Structures are given as structure tokens and as C-alpha cells.
Amino acid sequence: MISNQILQTTVDGLKAISRVDLCVIDSDGKIAAKTFDDVQGCVADALTFMDSPAESQVVNGYQFFKVIDEQNLEYILLAKGTSDDVYMLGKLAAFQIQNLLVAYKERFDKDNFIKNLLLDNLLRVDMYTRAEKLHIETDVKRVVYIIETKHEKDTNALEIVRTLFAGKVHDFITAVDEKSIILVKEVKGNETYEELDKTAQVIIDMLNTEAMSSAHIAYGTIVGDIREVSRSYKEAKMALDVGKIFYSNKNVVAYSRLGIGRLIYQLPIPLCQMFIREIFGGKSPDDFDDETLSTINKFFENSLNVSETSRQLYIHRNTLVYRLDKLQKSTGLDLRVFDDAITFKIALMVVKYMKYMESKDTF
Known part of the structure; x- marks a missing residue:
């Protein structure tokens, strides 16, 4: 209506x-x-x-x-x-x-079709039949963005995104829940993932300027057929979650660049708990004091370089060595040894993942 x-x-x-x-x-x-x-x-x-x-x-x-x-x-x-x-x-x-x-009914029908397409609620034969009826091309390249703002039911942000893509008749903006805006964007033949990043950044800048709202954006891989759009959407959802856990400092997260975070995200929690017990015994990284945690993080940021880490922490090199020795005694892992450093880094990421999943279960 x-x-x-x-x-x-x-x-x-x-x-x-x-x-x-x-x-x-x-x-x-x-x-x-x-x-x-x-x-x-x-x-x-x-x-x-x-x-x-x-x-x-x-x-x-x-x-x-x-x-x-x-x-x-x-x-x-x-x-x-x-x-x-x-x-x-x-x-x-x-x-x-x-x-x-007629126009508004077609827009409603398209919106409904895109929602069902994203949620994988359509049989393949129905998918192509309805797409043809709604004049939606089935064999063009597309990618799915998920735009999450601070506030639920942010209709202002939704309208801003719609306005931004108003002239793009082959792009679709919808929402499948109250937390996020979905953009199904047509990808031109020569568009790269770097250009998809730029599109996401334009959306973020527009929301910051027009709606005074910060946003996080995740997107899936480029797909070549309409039946694969739901896969790109699922990838974007995973990228959004993985980004919150491991890359919280990034506003734009691409599924194609999740790295080891993607692997950890798919681990069952009991296996994660077993791994943490194996590495830390009865302890947890949460038991480390702030000084130790900041030392660990800075050491990793500087690629295990003792001199550069001590310089950035404004401490003597021997002080840093003392802290690393102390950590080795309590955990059995020497962060100056590459294999131990990798084990420790992965363990920290696993703990982050477990805490995130635990917080989701409480809501």
C-alpha cells in the first residue's frame, strides 16, 4: 500500500x-x-x-x-x-x-524476494521464475554487504543508504532483522575487492555525516549467479562476527581477508576449552595483569622484536626480558621462540572467541 x-x-x-x-x-x-x-x-x-x-x-x-x-x-x-x-x-x-x-507493489515484491533469497527460502525453480517476473537479472555478479549501526530499528540510516544507491536500479537494499541493513550490490566486470572496500567506506562516511551514526560493515565474496547470493550473505554474517571478535578496530571487514580468525570461529567450544587447558593449565589469559597483557600485545605488534618493543613501552631492554622470562615460567611458553609465540597468539584469539560466544549465549 x-x-x-x-x-x-x-x-x-x-x-x-x-x-x-x-x-x-x-x-x-x-x-x-x-x-x-x-x-x-x-x-x-x-x-x-x-x-x-x-x-x-x-x-x-x-x-x-x-x-x-x-x-x-x-x-x-x-x-x-x-x-x-x-x-x-x-x-x-x-x-x-x-x-x-503497481510500482510500490513491485518494490514490495522485490524486497520480499530479496529477503527470501538471502535467507535461502526459495526453491531453485521458483527463484528463477520469480526473478524473471520481477525483471531481476540472474547471471550478473553480485556481493552482499551487511551494515550494522549502533541503534536497532535505525530507519534514518536505512533511508540514507537507500538514497545513496537510489540511482542504482540493479542494487537492492533491505533488512532481514532489526539490527542491520543489507545491500545486495551488482559488481561491474572490472571491480576489485579494493573498490568494494571503498564503497563500504563511502557508506560509513555518509552515515557518520548524515545520521551521526557509526557503523560496521562486512561483506562476502563476489558471486556470479543469483542462487549464490545467500552464500555471500552467510559469508558477510560470519565476517561481521569475526570482525567483532578479532578485528574490532576495523570498520570494514571482508570475508576474503579473515585469515586465521575464520578457522577459529568455526571451532566447537569444547575443543577450544580443551586447547586452553592444554596451553595454560588451570589459568586463563584473563588472570594476567594489565602490564603483562600490554607487554604481550606490544611484543606481537613489533614482530617479536625485543629492542623495538622496549623502546615503545619506554622500559629498559632488560626489564622486558625479565617480563618475558616471568611469563615463560608461568606458562611454559617463551614468546621469543617463534613456535611458542604462534601458540600463545592463537590461544589468545581462542579465548577472545570463547568470551564472545559466551556473551552471545547470555542474551
């Missing part, structure tokens, strides 16, 4: 051109839009006209027209006046509203 705001804009525009007052009444007898005030007296006549077999009728100085879509009466249009010019304008207005109904 068209919003009353759209109908009001339409009748206001027609009146500005023709100087003829118009009123739209829905099939429940409620006034949807009007350009004059004394319309209540016309409602009873409109209800009577609904039961009439005529498509148009003149009653009490008004011309009435039916707006029908697929044999269903949607609206009654009133045009004030009885002249031939008013009749012609009324017919044009009814035709315009009918076209709006």
Missing part, C-alpha cells in the same frame, strides 16, 4: 498544476489525502459509490473515480467540479495513483 504521505504529495502536485481540488479515500472509508478541508460530507457518498458498478460518477458537485488494482478496489478519488476538464484531470489522477500502486 502506498503511504498517505506519497498520496498527499501527488494530489498537492496535481492541484498546483490544475487548480482543481482532489481527495483520496481508501477502501475503509478513511481519508488518505486531500487538498481541501470540507471533505467529511463526501465520505458517505464515496462509501455509496464503492458499491456501485460504475467506474466514475458525478455526485453533489464532485466527480468520483475508482482506483482498482488487480480487480481490487483500493481507493476512491474525488475531483471537485463537474466540467469535462475536471473529469479529464480526475481520470489522469486515478491513472497516476494506479501506476503508483
